[in-house]
Amino acid sequence: MMRSPLLVCALLALASPARAGSDLFACRVIVTGTDMRSRPEALAQCVRQVVVKVTGKPSLADDARTTAIAQRADALVEDFVYLDRMSGIPRHDEQGTRDRPFDFVGHVDEARITAALESAGLRPWLARPKLVASVSIRARDGATFWMTPDDDDSERHRQSVLAAADRFGMRVAIPAQPGAAPVSLQGTLAWSDNDFGWNADWKLVQDGVERGRWTVRGVSFDEAYRSGVGGAAERLSP
Numbered sequence: 001m002m003r004s005p006l007l008v009c010a011l012l013a014l015a016s017p018a019r020a021g022s023d024l025f026a027c028r029v030i031v032t033g034t035d036m037r038s039r040p041e042a043l044a045q046c047v048r049q050v051v052v053k054v055t056g057k058p059s060l061a062d063d064a065r066t067t068a069i070a071q072r073a074d075a076l077v078e079d080f081v082y083l084d085r086m087s088g089i090p091r092h093d094e095q096g097t098r099d100r101p102f103d104f105v106g107h108v109d110e111a112r113i114t115a116a117l118e119s120a121g122l123r124p125w126l127a128r129p130k131l132v133a134s135v136s137i138r139a140r141d142g143a144t145f146w147m148t149p150d151d152d153d154s155e156r157h158r159q160s161v162l163a164a165a166d167r168f169g170m171r172v173a174i175p176a177q178p179g180a181a182p183v184s185l186q187g188t189l190a191w192s193d194n195d196f197g198w199n200a201d202w203k204l205v206q207d208g209v210e211r212g213r214w215t216v217r218g219v220s221f222d223e224a225y226r227s228g229v230g231g232a233a234e235r236l237s238p
Contacts, residue, residue, distance in 0.1 A: 024054045024126070024169045025113065029104040034082045042104040043073035046080070050108040053169035055117065056125040056237030058230040065120040069113075076113055080106035125237045129206075131229070132173045132181035133161055138190035149174045157189075160222050164229035172229060182207055185232045189224055192217070200224040204232050211235050 027046035031038040047070040052061050060066050069076070083103040114124055135147040137157060147154045147161070158174060165172040175181070187202045195218030204211040212235045216227040 023107075024124070025050055025108045025110050027053075027104075027106045027108065029106075030085070031082075031102050031104045032099060034102055039104075040073075043077050043080075043106070044070040046104065046106040047073040047076050047108060047113070049167075050113060051117070051122075053167070054113065054124045055122055056128070056169060056233040058168060058226075058234055060122070065122065069116045069120060072116065076108050076116065077106045078109040078112075080104060123238070128170065129183040129236065130171045130173055131165075131183050131185050131232055131236075132175055133185045133187070133228070134175060134178040134181075135161070135185075135187045135189055135228075138188075140191040146178060147174060148176055150176075156221070157225075160225040161229065163222065164225040167226065168230050168233040170229055170233055180208075183232075183236070185228055187228050198224045200227060202228045202231055204235050206236070 027049040029042045029045045029049070031042045048061060048066055051066045051069060052058055083105060085101040085103055117123060133147070135157065136144065137147060137154075138144045139153075143153075145151070145153050147157045149158070154174075161172060161174070164170075172185075173181075178186075184205045185202065186205065187200055189198055189200045191197075192199045197218035198221055199215070199217050200219070201213070201215045203213045212231070214227070214231050216224055219227070
């Protein structure tokens, strides 16, 4: 497996959530150790991530077609590196390289994955609209506010929505204030003691036409935003 300059682009894209969607063929998987015990599964997970990202369809994550493509992961992942998640922490006998957590960052060959998708009756979704996310939030302390591009209260929300954007290969913009947009993801996010988690209601509007509504209940903070951005990608993709 060659290590090419393409991986530098993948690393830059994954390191900066603000560039979410800039590399549809990059992946990141958390593994234990850098030896062959975890590498086959890391390669397969990498390909699964890229299939979802390139097609824009989260529903393909556990699809039989994706499983079949992932079985050829060794031929599809063109380069990869390991990044130590505990960088700066001394290694001990009980926590050496073998049992240390790493980020497996890889890049899938564009031509090969495109051919694999087409042979499975799928196709890449390369021309994507910008998704404008307007979200009203009710925090655990009862405070209510809108997610903005710069307000301190919105920091964790921005990180989460942009991480979801990277996961599904979407370019997401966060407006300074709610307003009309060609493609708008409108949502409300609220903590629920009864559901032991976050409740989210989402609506997708494209050119003034509603494309769908969906909800999630009692989920983690990040899962709520993955539901919003992933649901939008699923409905917008061909």
